[in-house]
């Protein structure tokens with residue numbers, strides 16, 4: 001294990017006690033945490049077993065799924081209507097009882113997305129394997145299928161286009177560039193916001209489980225939170241514990257649920 005963090009699995013008994021004593025709120029990333037990373041982002045799916053575990057956990061701990069995917073997309077994939085969902089890195093949040101919250105500032109930027117999408121497509125059309133995914137508040141440019149020799153060229157060209165649009169910024173994920181509103185908002189702030197929604201007054205302790213660089217905002221930013229990194233994204237981490245992969249996530253959930 002490259003990140004040198006203590007294993008959440010090996011410390012599951014203590015963590016379970018801490019989670020129960022402090023009435024933890026649970027925040028879960030989707031891709032790479034609940035669902036395996038796949039070649040085509042559209043094919044990502046949560047297993048029945050994992051869905052069942054998340055459902056059981058949500059009965060013990062108020063639970064939200066936080067994802068870079070669009071809110072509707074992640075909502076449909078997880079398909080547990082009793083949970084909260086923060087999509088597009090938290091720019092859009094939904095929950096039970098038709099709860100809906102969208103970032104007002106980000107809404108103002110929506111027309112610019114419509115404008116830059118064709119420009120970026122044109123600039124990248126001669127590079128094979130680039131795949132666009134328009135989410136409401138993010139334009140994702142996937143390059144998992146692009147030849148490694150051309151990936152830096154993808155980054156360069158996207159940066160060049162974005163120079164003219166200060167309202168937008170380029171964020172890097174795993175084999176994906178995400179064009180987002182240049183607003184100080186990220187998964188960590190979405191978690192802080194959701195903590196107010198999900199928790200009772202005395203319920204301020206949160207657990208966040210995620211695998212991506214973008215999850216670091218949640219590990220770093222959230223007060224009174226515990227972070228668990230899944231796998232290793234190769235950058236500095238602010239997580240407190242680690243799990244090696246999705247199988248370990250599943251095992252950890254099973255231990256948390258064990259009476």
Ligand SMILES: [Mg+2]
Pocket residue numbers: 029030031032033210211212
């Ligand atoms: Mg992820």
